[in-house]
Amino acid sequence: MEQYQIEVIELIEQPxxxxxxxxxxLPTLVRKIIGDLSNTERVPIGLDLRPRTxxxxxxxLYA
Amino acid sequence: MTQPNFTHNxxxxxxxxxxxxxxxxxxxxxxxxxxxxxxxxxxxxxxxxVVGGAGSGKTLFAMEFLIRGAVKYNEPGVLVAFxxxxxxxxxNVTSLGFDVKSLEAEGRIIIDHLHIERSEIEESGEYDxxxxxxxxxxxxxxxxxxxxxxxxxxxxxxGLSNEMxxxxxxxxxxxxxxxxxxxxxxxxxxxxxxxxxHGMEEYVSDAVIFLDHRIENQLSTRRLRVVKYRGxxxxxxxxxFLIGKxxxxxxxxxxxxxxxxVSRERVSTGVARLDTMLGGQGLYRGSTVLVxxxAGSGKTxxxxxxASAACERGEKCLxxxxxxxxxxxxxxxxxxxxxxxxxxxxxxxxxxxxxxxxYGLEMHLARMHQVIREFEPQxxxxxxxxxxxxxxxxxxxxxxxxxxxxxLKSFQITALCTSLTTGGxxxxxxxxxxxxxxxxxxxxxxxxxxxxxxxxxxxLKSRGMAHSNQIREFILTDHGVELVDVYLGPNGxxxxxxxxxxxxxxxxxxxxxxxxxxxxxxxLERKRKLIDAQIAALQAELxxxxxxxxxxxxxxxxxxxxxxxxxxxxxxxxxADE
Numbered sequence: 001m002e003q004y005q006i007e008v009i010e011l012i013e014q015p016x017x018x019x020x021x022x023x024x025x026l027p028t029l030v031r032k033i034i035g036d037l038s039n040t041e042r043v044p045i046g047l048d049l050r051p052r053t054x055x056x057x058x059x060x061l062y063a
Numbered sequence: 064m065t066q067p068n069f070t071h072n073x074x075x076x077x078x079x080x081x082x083x084x085x086x087x088x089x090x091x092x093x094x095x096x097x098x099x100x101x102x103x104x105x106x107x108x109x110x111x112x113v114v115g116g117a118g119s120g121k122t123l124f125a126m127e128f129l130i131r132g133a134v135k136y137n138e139p140g141v142l143v144a145f146x147x148x149x150x151x152x153x154x155n156v157t158s159l160g161f162d163v164k165s166l167e168a169e170g171r172i173i174i175d176h177l178h179i180e181r182s183e184i185e186e187s188g189e190y191d192x193x194x195x196x197x198x199x200x201x202x203x204x205x206x207x208x209x210x211x212x213x214x215x216x217x218x219x220x221x222g223l224s225n226e227m228x229x230x231x232x233x234x235x236x237x238x239x240x241x242x243x244x245x246x247x248x249x250x251x252x253x254x255x256x257x258x259x260x261h262g263m264e265e266y267v268s269d270a271v272i273f274l275d276h277r278i279e280n281q282l283s284t285r286r287l288r289v290v291k292y293r294g295x296x297x298x299x300x301x302x303x304f305l306i307g308k309x310x311x312x313x314x315x316x317x318x319x320x321x322x323x324x325v326s327r328e329r330v331s332t333g334v335a336r337l338d339t340m341l342g343g344q345g346l347y348r349g350s351t352v353l354v355x356x357x358a359g360s361g362k363t364x365x366x367x368x369x370a371s372a373a374c375e376r377g378e379k380c381l382x383x384x385x386x387x388x389x390x391x392x393x394x395x396x397x398x399x400x401x402x403x404x405x406x407x408x409x410x411x412x413x414x415x416x417x418x419x420x421x422y423g424l425e426m427h428l429a430r431m432h433q434v435i436r437e438f439e440p441q442x443x444x445x446x447x448x449x450x451x452x453x454x455x456x457x458x459x460x461x462x463x464x465x466x467x468x469x470x471l472k473s474f475q476i477t478a479l480c481t482s483l484t485t486g487g488x489x490x491x492x493x494x495x496x497x498x499x500x501x502x503x504x505x506x507x508x509x510x511x512x513x514x515x516x517x518x519x520x521x522x523l524k525s526r527g528m529a530h531s532n533q534i535r536e537f538i539l540t541d542h543g544v545e546l547v548d549v550y551l552g553p554n555g556x557x558x559x560x561x562x563x564x565x566x567x568x569x570x571x572x573x574x575x576x577x578x579x580x581x582x583x584x585x586x587l588e589r590k591r592k593l594i595d596a597q598i599a600a601l602q603a604e605l606x607x608x609x610x611x612x613x614x615x616x617x618x619x620x621x622x623x624x625x626x627x628x629x630x631x632x633x634x635x636x637x638x639a640d641e
Contacts, residue, residue, distance in 0.1 A: 019202075024219075025192050028190075033184075037187065
């Protein structure tokens with residue numbers, strides 16, 4: 001596996017980034033994953049590290 | 064505004080009620096008519112909900128609120144667009160004359176397009192919409208915005224699946240916007256079976272405006288209704304509105320009521336004899352005149368006189384023609400000696416020729432309002448008003464005409480409406496619906512007699528003035544309408560050629576009588592001459608006889624004298640001793 005570097009931005013300190021990066025909800029990871037970033041099932045799917053499967057979408061509360 | 068607990072929405076509502084009862088501040092939207100029906104605009108510093116179906120004009124309403132606020136009232140605004148991009152929105156309103164790009168460049172408006180696509184978002188447990196708050200907050204602070212538009216917040220529901228988080232965040236959003244003190248307009252899609260699709264009315268409870276776009280008899284009408292306006296009186300009716308070249312326009316017509324000031328000034332009808340019939344001075348300025356009559360009775364000609372007279376006074380006249388085109392009216396009126404063309408050329412007279420079936424009833428009214436506001440005439444003509452009647456039910460038509468007449472009166476516009484009555488029915492009955500609204504009612508009646516048709520005109524009513532009760536014959540000549548006295552005789556009123564024949568008879572009779580008198584005079588003269596001659600002859604005879612008598616008297620005296628002399632002579636001769 002490759003090495004990733006994650007930059008943590010405190011949006012309240014740089015509010016202009018919200019518009020530039022189309023941020024709506026917080027916390028947001030890589031512009032598309034929102035909510036609990038420690039969820040080991042949903043987050044890898046959002047990052048396309050794991051394929052979307054039937055079982056995975058069932059795990060979503062309001063899907 | 065800050066309610067620490069939000070256990071239930073109802074509680075917040077009630078708390079707000081008591082606060083706002085003392086009278087709330089309003090900000091004008093700048094939308095024509097809307098500020099009038101809401102008595103000032105939208106509640107200041109509060110969110111207002113604009114609900115409607117697809118294509119009902121929600122976004123336009125919101126955009127106008129924002130742009131007019133920035134341009135007219137110097138209140139910068141932020142538009143958060145969830146559905147359309149800034150470019151699309153700017154393009155949409157360019158046709159209405161708004162230059163969004165330059166407003167943005169001047170820092171008076173910010174348009175922020177918020178892109179949400181469900182497939183691009185992976186939800187993983189708890190989150191909040193702080194990102195949205197930060198974005199709106201930054202935009203507000205950047206230009207010192209006083210107005211915010213969220214169009215359409217409901218896009219959040221299709222973009223995010225966790226409705227629980229969404230709802231609590233929305234509640235927090237509106238509270239936060241209130242704290243910020245910005246006047247907000249939120250648009251929402253009309254729901255199926257409920258008010259809005261996602262129950263937005265739960266969060267926005269200060270003002271709710273409903274936009275409707277319905278089709279009746281294949282004609283579309285847009286209507287606006289203020290469903291709710293907390294702490295303020297507002298018209299509860301449905302108001303028609305237009306989306307025209309000047310943007311959103313609401314018609315606050317029913318709100319006028321019967322409060323208009325009236326004028327004592329009189330204006331001419333354009334027909335001198337008719338002015339005489341109307342108390343000698345014509346109509347009151349700002350009054351409404353109805354001219355009813357059957358087809359071809361000369362209503363339009365009368366209207367043309369009225370329009371022409373107004374233009375001669377230097378007033379502006381607006382002529383709504385529902386049956387003829389401008390050039391057709393000009394040509395036809397020219398044939399009876401009324402030349403309207405110069406007035407059209409110098410801009411005093413304007414024709415609005417529209418087919419009645421082109422729009423719905425409300426739309427017609429709306430357009431008429433628009434044109435009247437734009438042209439600002441002192442006099443209008445509606446020819447004929449009955450064409451509108453066919454567009455709706457009697458009740459609707461009456462309501463519309465009440466609004467129109469109220470509107471005209473409030474601007475002191477003198478109006479002449481013609482009304483086409485169908486033959487057969489009683490003229491006075493056919494317009495019961497509107498007769499009570501008008502001030503002066505003229506009836507042109509066809510009278511058939513001796514195999515010909517004549518027109519008789521009379522004043523059915525005329526409020527506030529003494530007026531003639533007589534029927535006049537209405538004649539169309541090559542120099543316009545002429546009213547002449549009808550012949551009233553033992554056989555009733557006579558018109559047309561019967562009147563002419565009667566008049567000729569009368570003239571002949573009078574002539575005969577005159578000649579008879581003349582003849583009698585001559586006879587008398589002759590008689591006098593004869594008698595004079597007789598007198599002269601008799602006098603001559605008398606004089607002759609007198610002369611004769613005198614002669615014989617003289618003769619007798621001579622004879623006496625001679626006798627006496629003779630006697631004396633004889634006595635002397637006899638030497639008689641006396």
